[in-house]
Every structure is written in structure tokens, then in C-alpha cells.
Amino acid sequence: MRSLILLAAAVVFAPLCSATPIGHKNFDPKCGEGMHPGFETNIFQYDVPAQNFFDKTGSFFHSEWYTGPLLESTGEDDTVGATRSGNFSGTLFRERLVGYSSSSDELMHRYTLDNGPILFGDVLFGSYTEEMVILSICEGTATWISFTDVYCADKAAAAYNMYDRARRVLMDKLADDLGAMLFAGSCPGGHME
């Protein structure tokens, strides 16, 4: 019930907290009343070449590994302005690609919530922008991945917790599928063993 009231309130304030198009404003959001700006980041390093992760995560329209199969998409894959829609644990979301770059050793996706405000669990998100960067490191033998999320949410700690746990669970599963192991510090590989 409380959530419904907040949802109604958030709809009224939607123009204040919806994400703006590409630009640094996405990373310093002005949140509507009852909403708190949040910033959450995760970094992972794995001992397999980045190509493994490019293959699994490299397309905006192939988010099976992340949010599950899409219900709909518009525009062209990996092209700014494209949107993807899905059903994440019962929440219907639409995300719009606002930044993309790709090369043989680097991939970046940046996208923003396009149908806010929406409820994930009991957390109301007015807006969010997520950036995923995948880099080839250690002379091509390993991978560095960062996720940065900036959002307006009604419950600051719960929103942070939700992002952080979801990332770890999803990346653990993906790494298991790839036979990849986490490491920190020195590059893994033959020379030092």
C-alpha cells in the first residue's frame, strides 16, 4: 500500500526524476521528492580472455545473462537510441542505450531506464543509468569488468543492496558458465608459476 502511494507520488514527479539523454547529467541525477540519489559500483577481474565476456555480454539485445530474455526491442542493436524491454522478476522495464563503444580489447554499454518510475521488489526507482565496461588486461589473458549504477530510489540502502547482490549473483553464474575465476592483484599466467 505504501508503495502504491509512493508510486502515485512518483508518477506526479516523474518529470523531475526521469533520466536525461547522454551526458554527465546521467551520473549526477536530480531526484524528485522522496527520492535519493545513489551510486553503486562493482569491479570484477577474471582469469580468462575478454573475448569470452564480449561473446556473452557484448550485445545490448542479448541480455539473457543479465535480465533474462527480452520481450521487445526497438532500433538497431548496439546503436544509441535502441531500446530493450523485459520482465525482471515481475517488473516490466524498458531501457534505452545512450552510450556504446567497442573495439578488440574494450567494450562499453551505457543505458538508462526509459519507463520510470518502476518498482523492483519494494524499491521504487525514479531513474537509473548503468554503465558496463569490459577491458582486456594482462596481455589478453584476463578481463577487467566494471559496473557503475547511478539512480534515484526511494530507499537508498535497499537500492544499493539490490544492485550489489544482483551483480554478484549474475556475474558468479556467468563466470561459472565460462569456467572463469576471480582474481585480484598480479596478472595470472604461466611466467610467474
Ligand SMILES: *[C@@H]1O[C@H](CO)[C@@H](O)[C@H](O)[C@H]1NC(C)=O
Ligand atoms: C512477468 O513475470 C511474472 C513472473 O515473474 C509473471 O507473473 C508475469 O505474467 C510476467 N508478465 C509479462 C507481461 O510477461
